[in-house]
Amino acid sequence: MNPNKHKWHERLLGKQLLKCCNSDSIDLPLCSTSEAIGNSNVIGLYFCFANINSKSDDLTGKLRNLYEKLNSDNNSDRKRIEIVQVVLWVNNDVYSDFQSSHRECLLGLPWLALPFDEIELKARLSRRYRIKSGVPTLVLIDEDGATISVSAQDKLLEDPYGVNFPWRPRPVDQVLKDVALLPGGTFYKEHPNTMQDIHYKDIPAGIKGFYFSANWCPPCRAFTPQLSDMYKLVRKKEPNFEIIFISSDRSPQSFNTIVETMPWLVVPFQQSAVRAELAQLYGIRGIPTLLLLDTNGHVITMDARTELAEDPLAQNFPWKPRAVNILTERYAAKLQEFPAIVLFVDGEETELHFAESILTPAADAYYKKHNINFNSFQEDFLLSVENENYLQFLVGLDSETSDILRDLIGLDDVVPLLVGVDIPNRRFAVMEYGIELNVDSCSDFVDKFQNGNVEFVGIKGQ
Template sequence: MEKLKWSERLFGKKLIKCETLNNNSNNFDLVSTSEMLDVASITGVYFSFANINLQSDEFINKLKDLYVRLKNESCNEEKKFEVIQVVMWAHNDNYGDIESSHRENLMGLPWFAMPFSEIDLKTRLSRRYRIKSGVPTLVLLGRDGITVSVSAQEKLLEDPSGANFPWRPRPVEQVLKDVVLQPGGTFYSEHKNFTKEDIRYEVLPDGVKGFYFSANWCPPCRAFTPQLAEIYRIIRKKEPNFEIVFVSSDRSAESFRAYVESMPWVAVPFQQSAVRAELAQLYGIRGIPTLLLLDSNGHIITMDARTELAEDPSAQYFPWKPRPVNILTERYLTRLYDFPAIVLFVDGEETEVQFAESVLYPAAETYYKTNNINFNAGQEDFFLSLEDDPCLQFLIAVDSETSDVLRDIVGLDDVLPLLVAIDLPKKRVAIMEYGIEITNDTVNEFVLKMLNNDLQFIDIIDDKVEATKNR
């Protein structure tokens, strides 16, 4: 089967040419996605929301002006710009009666858009770039789909003429180069060997860094901060170079000071508002509290360390790089809508989980090595690599509410242990024959059959998949 280009995997094979849309006809021109984007140096992915009342006219007018201006500057290779609009709906799961609204939102625009029918691809894109429902967002991609900026809308409003387009963000070490970090109230008691008075980012020990975006006025933040402080101390006992930098969204210096007083890490000073804003833009922070982790080279390991911490409160798997085999949680249940999986259902006893890992791990390791998927990469890079075909997850479903939800989606009996291949993108499931012993060999044979399309799949009822898709 022909391998899809990155642009086709992200946006589908065809795009709407928006200027051919009109109210009097459902006919419009479609163009080849790959042909349009092969000549672009920068692709803007504009996520808009059709069914909410937002004052977005200023933004879209500035984007149109920039688009036209850069088209007229086509001699500048760096500024060959194309835009794909992704029209979505906030707080609305019923797509059937709003196709006309989709068309109206795109009429008269000079760029291209994903077709209305590409609902699954749009949902997948919104998860990939962590789009917040109801918040128009401009993501910039370079050649080969590499992310340039995850929140370029702010830069467009600051620089509507595009003088500094494509607004490539500065790396974190440059953003913090001239900043003297502020020690938290308990920093020196936790860092007894740290004697420097001027704490700068570059003098922090070489190791994993956490960036904690939070605020004193935010109740979930105040609830999470003591938990984070506790896990911070646990991690530093085995990883003493681990450090966290607090980036505040507080609204007053007094609130900031009160919050920092309980923290054992360092903080960007409150008066450094431009630095705090630049860090939030650099990482596309959509909400708080957010804890992200960087490796020693400044590459993102995970944007969702808060969830990792909740699922691994003893920090056994810190710094939470991808693993060949994972426990099924809500996060992985969501990913099942994007990627097929081999799932082994067992009860929650530790010995059963160890058994599940022991029989799944060899097949998973072989699969990932065969497909050159790097488990030393951070989670963001890892899950981008999974977008290349083939892509397969290996999950252990212990006795939990999430496992019950998955059983309900695919119509599985309450049998343990149970090995299944679940392909929600294609709405199908295959079950290992009852009575066959689950071993390394039988699991490996089952996986090979799936990859070779030799399994006997049965269809999953559509309404069950759709009903649970946005749980």
């Protein structure tokens, strides 16, 4: 275990957890998060739903049996697995009974749970692991906080005795090793000199997209033509770019209908086990989903569909994480979790370049200081950030999203305007009026914001 990563426990799960086992008291006892899970090889985050508990009963029983078996068979002082249960509530149901239902879900269980009142933490974990409402989910994490699996409930049902625990997923090249990929209906128009029998290893080195979709899904049918246009556009610049389609269709006829229009490669319909394993490997929660892998097989983005919607000409393809981003609805949602430095400017392209030239040096210095390398971005990179107060850097253009944020904070409609926004702590700060906005003054403001040496103003209505 890496001793420098011991703080990830509290960053991910908070400072205290509930002990569920054998307590008849009204309030379940609390314990230190690091002490409770720090002596475990694997940590399982078990997301369940209090108001549809019947759907979780079978999975809970199997998970309990596995938990007791693995830890009773273990000859070491370390636990093979520790479980932290995260009890959620389906949004469209009445919330008033949640507290009593929350406790009922946990009584008599042998593991730990997030406290009832950790509402924001539960929401953050749900977004992080893309938990689908109403679907009980088991996420497995190793001792350093790295994700092993985001859909281990499927493996639990297949292997209830944990013979192959912790079910580390096979890499994609192994999953597809023996699969002969099919050409889409228009594949050879884009690849006139390609061999007939194509395997994953035969695809030239380059960015690869995995497209999870189905003909029965209306949003999929709408997105596929957009993706086809992007695919052809990108291949003019990067001819090694390739997409592989993984179908969720329910019949060969439906599958054949959608494949006829596709210019890329396809996992055959009869390879149902392979299609299911790929969906488990990447934790696919819904369709359409487009993810991109770099040349080493590492995930660049799980949300290329949204990236394409925001960048229809694919000018920023393959949409690697950047130090400075435009304030869109997607990044606005992250303001609920992390503070940000936002530079509001007009929507003209010259103003965007100006904003990026001001913010980028400050952002680069911040990420260098906290050892965040965007060129080797991983899903769990925030766990290695020394400062819990992770900071985003955003350009607020003339848009509805910018207007909503301005209204929330109560900002004047002036540009350029440099603001530090800290919604988690319900406060913000504005760089003093009259100071020339340049690289040095921006960096100075960022340092002061980080250190709390600015004049904070409370956010109204928060």
